[in-house]
Amino acid sequence: MASPGVYAKGVAKREEILRAALRVFERDGNAGTTMRAVAKEAGLSLAGLTHYFPSRDLLLTEVLFTVDREFEALYYERPDTGPGEFLARAMERNQADPVRVWLYLTMLAATRDPEHPAAPFFRDRFERFRTVVAQHVRDQQARGEVPAHVDPDFAARSLLAAADGIQNVWLHDRTIDMGAHIRTTWRLLIG
Template sequence: MTEATPRQGRKGERTRSRILDSAMELFSRSGFHAVSLRDIAAHAGLTHAGLLHHFPGKDSLLIEVLSRRDEIDAKVMSRPDPGDLLGRVVDQVTRNMRTPGLVGLYVKISGEAADPDHPAHQYFVERYQRLRRQGARLLSELFSRASPPLPHDPDAVSQQLIALIDGLQTQWLLEPEAVDMRASVVAFLAQLGLDVPSAPAEPDPSPPPSPATTP
């Protein structure tokens, strides 16, 4: 069997990236169930067989699309000292305001994935378990470092913070000019008595496109 050359490997990576971009766009626009592999292949400029060469099915493609952003965020959040946590959380919210397509994808697919039969159901269950656990651990350290220590329940606050960010994303997608996600998160944290970074947000000035126009 002939091994792939470096050029072939790079071409394959570019093709996979094009497929993932197309899948993200179509899933964001129409949801998981309404999009077929043939739709994605056509959008990516490939044949159906060409797409199957890189991804065996729609379920595996969806999980890889979702995991793509998680990998980026994991690199940013991988070594958070508790003292840096708030800045990292706020920075992540700011980054989300520059990527309406990914935000739309998560909002749409996470809602669909409440169905236990959805292929991304377990992915989101584990994702939220991980976020709650990591958030509670870091918040617990922040609360104990405060002087005097803050009396909040870190498990409850971690859950509330995740719920706040998720809810803000839906409102922002619907009315971006009226919802400042960063400012709302900063206000929530300040109400808990936590020092919040004061650096201004730098969101993409253009509003997120409607589902009728590609994200």
């Protein structure tokens, strides 16, 4: 069994690798983000990198998973923030860090192949999002805050579709306020 210090070093190294992968993706783009480039950026040999992440796609999927965990932690710290406002704030954070948007959309597009390593991540992510947002809408309906005719699952899927879509458009037109777009979409969905 590894000692706690060894485990902590491994966790820290994984986090550094994830940050290095994001830096390489930002600097060199999708095609230039190779395992060798990430290993060099992280100060590792290629064999050392593959000890942590056996493939580039698994590494980039873990970057996305880590970003999602950060956002989810913020959501659960502020349970009074509804999903529309929460996602609007996430879009505002993304505007400040465009490489995350670019990576997200690149990996999402790659999952048109259901065998892509990121496909399970996105399937789980979409289902988790739908479940949480739909339950929020049901709770609001029970309190009389959202009309009964609003379909909770439709609202959840539409909110996510609006977020993914506006990020794609925003990459081509940085004048768009993604947060405002999501707030308006949410109001229309539950109004």
